[in-house]
Amino acid sequence: MKEKLSIILGGGRLRLLIVIVLLLGGGVALKSQSYTDTLSVYFRQGKSTFDRSYRGNGERSESFVRYIHDVLVGHEDATVKGIRFEVSCSPEGSREVNERLVAARAESIMKWMQGQLPLERVPYEINTTLDPWTDLLSMVESDENVPYREEVIGVIGGLIDGRSQKSELETLRGGEPWRYMLSRHFPSLRRFEMSVEVEVHLPELEIDEEALRADCERTQLPMTVPLESFPRYDTGLASVSPMKYKTPKDISLYVKTNxxxxxxxxxxxxxxVRLPDSPWSINVPVYYSGLDWFRVTTKFRMASFLLEVRYNFPGVEGLYAGVHGGLAWYNFAFSGDWRIQDAGGNSPALGGGLSVGYRITPFKRVPALGVEFNAGLGVYSLKYDKFYNEPNGPAAEKGIEAVKCIPDALGISLYYRFDNVKGGTRR
Structure with missing residues (x-):
């Protein structure tokens, strides 16, 4: 007969499955048991960067990293035997484009994972899928809403065994099924899967049948034991203690100049600073100039900073909108009759407004380097002095007060992105 003990730990979900085969008149020697856990990460169309805010990537990866870290660091009786990486893409791109995209996605996730876990000595293999027709077929077969579903299944079957061309699927029924799959099913094909095989080493003990039966009757095994509510459980076969490990929250940091x-x-x-697992970020630009524009009657002197909260739209990569507050000391002259300066040099403009912008990453060899376009409009309370625009020109009017709507953000900025920043350091 067989008795099975299954202990499921809350939090990191370390699953120990111990299968005990009892021998007649004796016991069994327990050595080890292996099992596998998998993390799936999804990518935006045509992108290879790991976006934590897309389709729950951040929450899943954080839980997975915490679990694997507990196994690697916290359990001397558990080891990672190997890791298998599966990288795939959706089929709308050309084969050449998909080859580059799959390679870039694998590199992106590998770099991120190596910064999270001590995997240097763990053997691994990477498999790539450029033609995910089998996965797409399974999705179509389980979705009754696919237009002309039976015809689609037939064409995909032909693609699998080499009887059909991709163009047949793209143009089938005027492209209606293709457009449906592009929006409903292709996003699930743009993924990276990491499967980790863990081996749990158990002490070699001889357990007689009567002792095991008594344990099972006393504890009503098999059962599920939540880690948080059961601080320590000792079956006599294996002892499991809770792991207290708080995964650091990862953030992305952008450093820019306009x-x-x-x-x-x-x-x-x-x-x-991009907040972890969130579309929100905090942006703080600082400006300073104490120079004339080649002559004393032309200048754009200022010292200012803005504090901006941005919302990065999950559905449109790179697009954001923000709300900001600003503070600025100023001294302006443009070769006209007047020079304008904040009153007494100590009455900064104070106000705030709205902004919008868009980020692109045109440098394929350096994906962390990018360009940002932004513009903003604000309402500011001003108190300024008006001077004759000449060397040491006297004041014409002082203490002028006004409220004005002015453009307070306009930029084409170069930025560099630091990912997985923890505690102020780059990993």
């Missing part, structure tokens, strides 16, 4: 401001001889730097 080319438009530099062209106006305004030095600037900006830092944006």
């Amino acid at each position: 080319g438009v401001a530099l062209g106006m001889l305004v030095g600037n730097v900006c830092v944006e």
